[in-house]
Amino acid sequence: MALLALATYWLARSTPTGGGPGSSSIRPSKHEPDYFLKNFSVKSFAGNGRLKTEIQGAEGYHYPDTDTLEILNPRIRSYSEAGALTVATAKKAISNGDGSQVQLIGDAVVTRESPAKDQPKLEVSGDFLHIYADEEKVKSDRPVTLKRGNDVFQADNMEYDNLDRVLELRGRVRGTLRPRGTTP
Template identity: 55%
Template sequence: MALLRGVLDRLSIYLPILLMSLLALGSYYLVRNAPSVQAPEVVRPPRHDADYFMRDFAVRTFDETGRLQREIFGVEGRHYPDTDTLEIDKPRIRAISETGAITVATAERGLSNGDGSEVQLIGNAVVTREPTTGRSGQALPRMQFRGEFLHAYTNIERVRSDRPVILTRGDDVFTGDAMDYDNLQQVMVLRGRVHGTLQPRQGAAAR
């Protein structure tokens, strides 16, 4: 009995230490196996980096019937996926309307949307519509726009600019500080300091 009592006394001394050790091991196991809390991902804004380049290229767009709508040529092109735009060095754009009218645009630099229906022409920009026949059958003379910036909408046959432009229609010349031309409606709006030089038509007396 004395030996048993001595063993029990020693166990009672070390029991708290053993219990504390077991609790510590259990806590370590739970912490190690608990699912970790992930920090929320930081959403970074898309970078304006080109995802591909083209050199001495040509891009052609056709409608659902297979008719050629426009051609875009350039010395170098850079596509930016965040805005779906194509930046072009030395662009040359040729658009053909449903009536067959041909419009050619050139500039030092161009910025086109994904399908080429909207093009910003920057630096020595020129847009030329060759002579054609209107929807009602009337003859339309050659028309040309010149400026440091022209915004061409090839699908709706419209040209705009918020900078000085020179418009040549046949032999007539107009200038203005800003312009909005709608070829489908045959409406031209010039704003700012506007000046025009009209040449006499054949058979009309010069004034």
């Protein structure tokens, strides 16, 4: 009886689990796209029919293992409730599944036009920008240039909160402030 128990224990330990047909185990998925898009445009609208966001790209690839969308040569246009237009471009963008976070990589530029005449256009550029859409934040751990009207600032990294209107520039920061009405 002990010999039978020992043989059963050994057999259970040395038999591979899963992997065969009909097995319920889950195999790790490969990082391969399950669909792709070419020269595409995707629009999303608010409940009242107002355009909220338009994403254009030369190519797009969805990866199911990470639930990310990779877009080559993206152009993202987003309208706030007040009608302010924000445009983001880069060589590549990586978005999470719900679009709440977008990483812009390579010649990244985010421009916010203001619907109010008294507020100048704001432009943030750098090699990498991380956008948090729901929180209306832009962060970068790499050097950035910020232009607001005629004023220009450069920093080693930054964090911008559009809702609180707070910009934090870190590292080596340089800036040029010009009076209104002058050109750079």
